[in-house]
Amino acid sequence: MQEARVIPLQRTERRRQLPPLSRADRPPVEPTPLRPTPAPAEPSTLRxxxxxxxxxxxxxxxxxxxxxxxxxxxxxxxTLLLPPLRAIYRNWFRVEVSGVENLPVDGGALIVSNHSGTLPIDAMMTAVAVHDNHPRRRYLRMLGADLVFQVPLLGALARKSGxxxxxxxDAERLLRSGELVGVWPEGFKGVGKPFADRYKLQRFGRGGFVSAALRTGVPIIPCSIVGAEEIYPKIGDLKAVARLLGLPYFPITPTFPLLGPLGVIPLPSKWHIRFGEPIATDRFGPAAEEDPMLVFNLTDQVRETIQQTLYRMLNQRGNPFLG
Amino acid sequence: MTPKVVLVTGVGGYLGGNLAARLAANPDIDRVLGVDTTAPHRDVVRRLGRAEFVRADIRNPLIAKVITGAEVDTVVHASLTANPPGPSRRTPIKEMNVIGTMQLLAACQRAPSVRKLVVKSTAAVYGASARSPAVFTEDDAPKDISSSGYAKDAVEVEAYVRGFSRRRPDVDVTLIRLTNLIGPRVDTVLTRYFALPVVPTVLGYDARIQLLHSEDALAVLEQAAVRGAPGVFNAGGDGVLMLSQAIRRAGRIPLPVLRSAIPAAGRILRGARLVDFSPDHVRYLNYGRVVDTTRLRTVLGFTPRWTTRQAFDDYVHGNALRPVISPELLEGLEHRVLGIR
Structure with missing residues (x-):
């Protein structure tokens, strides 16, 4: 004969009446849950x-x-300015950089470069090259012509980009505070020279950049850029239009103004940027910048170094668009 | 050398009045005289304490009698108006600035008791243009300033002060070039400008602005009067705000106006008696102005307590300006995307 089981009618009530476990009765170690609660998922790349x-x-x-x-x-x-430039740098001009070890890890230095390409795109590419290849991702602080700062939008953007x-x-203040400063001493004469004069360095101004480096004792790093001359081959110059618009030149290229806005797209030449051996300026002693002959000699030395490096790089280069 | 008898000009204004009150609170100074054609503000009068107010015009030779009669040894010339906050008539201000300074300096030159002269000037003497260096030092010469603005007055006043110090080499002359003032209590062209609900800016330009808290401005003038070294000093807070950034921090809405339309916009603002929009001010809004303050720290020994950003935030909080888009909204959205709360 089976005994009747007593089924409690108010199970929940009974359980509730049990005294709660006192602190001492609890297991000393919290039991490890069999299925641990998942850690907050790493947000996806998109998120x-x-x-x-x-x-x-x-x-x-x-x-x-x-x-x-x-x-x-x-x-x-x-966040906003470098990414599009980087896309052009990698995919359009396929820039190859050498001599990054010549850039100082910290402290000021003056990077002096050749200027070309009708529009100063070489300056922007050099800034990307310095920032992306430097082990400490330093920014290149560029020195621009006063015309840049007079143009609405462009001037404001130039200041924001450094x-x-x-x-x-300005140059000495930046160098003293330990920044990498970029200068293109040829100025408009370099960037706006006709295509026939490509890779021939123009006059290097009055050597103001050398006296700035001498006064602050920072090294000068000659930088040679090959490939920028071919982006907008300037085969003509509408001087009257330039005068009308207050520009230093008004270029005619094979595509501009023939194709209108399409002519603004640069030709996809293959670029090489080489940072040369630093030229020390702190070995000349005080008041060296007061010696015009020393300033001229140093200016010539920097100019010759860049010019010779350009010729060497051009010799090694094959097709301007393939490499 | 602590001054015994100090004469402060321009006590009808914010800086002059509060400076006289600060000096009167200094027990080492025997007597403080405040001079102006208009009486100080009620709030200032309460704090003036033992400082005496002399209603006199510095353009009048009578000022010489005040100086010699009271045996003034330190003169603080704080009445120069370089950035009038609201629309004002140009001619009387120019006359007060230039002729007033000439008369005051003439009176000081004749007074053997005067040992020290402190002149409040403005960093506007450096001008603002695309061709000027990013940071001005005290040695930079004025460049690209308009031929008829208030900055021109300051340049002329500084020239007269230099002439005075040449003729009276025994007098210590301290010239303080203040950047634009801001603060919760001061009324300047910028405090009015940033309080506009829609702030007109010049399309395509963004100025770097350097500000000085009004309390710092008072402190630097007081220090110059009490124990300052002679010379020319820039005074401005640390750091820089972009004009667009300042407008956003104040929660205002910028209204970019074409440069060619700025004179018309300026006329409307002047007509509405809201804010002064002189050509000088427009150039400032185009290019901005930053000064080097190394000499202020090392030679005068004064470090501003507020940075540019802190001074501006103090002004924003003090005037209870509310931002247009609340930052919490965007922050909440950002957290929701990341799945954290």
């Missing part, structure tokens, strides 16, 4: 990108970013 964009938008909306006294906006440069006016007080 991370969207959140970064939102964070950037928030910083911009609330003005929560810092600019230095020259107007350099690192947040904007890193450029400042090419004058000795």
């Amino acid at each position: 991370r990108a969207v959140a970064d964009a939102l964070a950037f938008a928030r910083r911009r909306f609330t003005g929560d970013y810092t600019v230095d006294q020259f107007g350099f906006d690192q947040d904007l440069t890193e 450029q400042t006016l090419a004058c000795n007080p």
